C-alpha cells in the first residue's frame with residue numbers, strides 16, 4: 001500500500017480545490033491534490049469566470065495568459081417569453097467598475113487545466129488524477145489524512161490538514177458525520193450540447209433565456225457549440241422522457257425556432273444530461289484536521305451561475321487564513337473555523353437569493369398557467385439600478401474576499417525560476 005506524507009491534502013480539483021492548491025503551492029507549501037476523474041472535463045457544470053475571479057488572477061499576474069485561451073465575453077443577459085411584451089435585459093455587467101466588466105465564458109476544463117498548469121510549476125505541488133478519497137483517517141479524534149483508491153491500488157495520505165473540496169456529493173462530508181441540510185429546489189436542468197455552425201448567432205449575444213410552457217430554455221453561446229439548458233419542474237424528467245424525444249424536440253423548436261435546423265442533431269436521449277438541482281449547507285465546516293469548502297460545504301444551485309465564484313472565494317479565504325500557520329507548522333482548529341466565520345454569511349445570502357429566485361421567478365414561470373410576470377421580474381425589468389446591483393452581486397458575491405497581499409507574490413526562488 002502506498003503511503004504519502006504532505007503538509008496539505010486537497011481532495012477534488014474543481015474550482016475550489018484547484019485555486020487553493022495554486023495559492024498554497026505559490027507560497028512553497030507542500031500540497032497534494034487528488035482528483036477522482038482522469039481530467040478536468042466538467043461538462044454542463046458551468047463555464048463562467050466572473051469579474052471577481054478575473055481580478056484575483058490579475059493580482060497573481062495570471063489573467064493575461066488566461067485570456068489568450070478561446071473564450072467569449074458575456075456583457076449582459078436577456079430574457080424573453082410570452083408574459084413579457086418584449087425581450088428585456090435582466091442583467092448588465094458592462095457598467096461594473098472592473099478591468100473585466102463581463103463574464104468570461106470558457107470551458108471549465110480549459111480554466112482548470114490552466115490553473116493546474118500554473119500550480120505544476122512549483123515542485124512542492126503534487127497532482128494525482130484518477131485517485132479517489134474513500135475515507136478519512138482519524139487518530140485520537142483528529143483527522144490526519146485520507147485513504148484513497150487509484151485503479152486497483154489503495155493508499156493513504158497523511159497531512160497536517162485535509163481540505164475536502166469534493167463537490168456537492170462530497171464523500172468526505174459524509175465521512176465527517178457533520179450535519180448537512182438540504183433545502184428544497186423546485187427545478188432540474190436538462191443539458192444538451194448542439195453543434196454550432198460557423199457564424200451562427202443568437203439575437204441576444206452571450207446568454208439568452210426563453211420562457212415557454214412549463215420550461216425555461218437557457219442558451220449559452222460557446223466557442224464550439226451551443227450549450228442549452230432546459231429548466232423543468234423537479235422530478236418531471238421521467239414524464240418528459242415518456243412523452244418521447246420528438247415531443248421534447250418540438251417543445252424546443254417552439255421555444256427557440258431559430259434553432260430549428262440545429263435541433264435536427266438531437267436524435268438520442270443519451271445527448272440529454274439531466275442534473276438534479278439542490279441547495280444544501282453544512283452547519284460546521286471543520287473538524288480538527290479537516291476543513292470542508294466549496295459545494296461540499298454549501299451546495300449551490302445553478303441559478304445566477306455563482307457557484308464557481310463562491311467556491312473560488314472559499315479557496316481564497318482558506319489560503320489567506322491557513323498559509324502562515326501551514327508554513328510555520330502551527331495550524332490549529334480555530335484557524336480552520338475562521339474560514340467558515342469569514343465565508344458563511346456570504347454563502348447564506350447567496351443561497352437565499354437562489355432560493356427566492358427559484359421560488360418566486362423560476363418556479364412561477366415553470367407553472368404553465370402564469371399569465372403575467374412575477375413581481376421580482378417586473379422590478380428587474382423596470383428599475384435599471386436593480387440590474388446593475390444584480391450584476392455586482394453575481395460578479396463578486398456578497399462579502400467578497402480579497403487575496404492577502406502576501407499571497408500575491410510567489411516564493412522568491414520560484415518567482416525567479418518562472419521569470
Ligand SMILES: Cc1cc2nc3c(=O)[nH]c(=O)nc-3n(C[C@H](O)[C@H](O)[C@H](O)COP(=O)(O)OP(=O)(O)OC[C@H]3O[C@@H](n4cnc5c(N)ncnc54)[C@H](O)[C@@H]3O)c2cc1C
Nearest residue numbers: 012014015016036046133166167294295302305307308311
Ligand atoms: C447543472 C449545474 C449547472 C451549473 N452551472 C453553473 C454556472 O454556470 N456557473 C457557476 O458558477 N456555477 C454553476 N453551477 C454550480 C457549480 O458547478 C458549483 O458551485 C462549483 O463547481 C463548485 O465548485 P467546487 O470546486 O466546490 O466543486 P466541484 O466543481 O463539484 O468539484 C469537485 C471535484 O471533486 C472531485 N471529487 C469528488 N469526489 C471525489 C473523491 N472522493 N476523491 C477525489 N476527487 C473527488 C470531482 O470529480 C470534482 O472534480 C452549476 C451546478 C449545476 C448542478
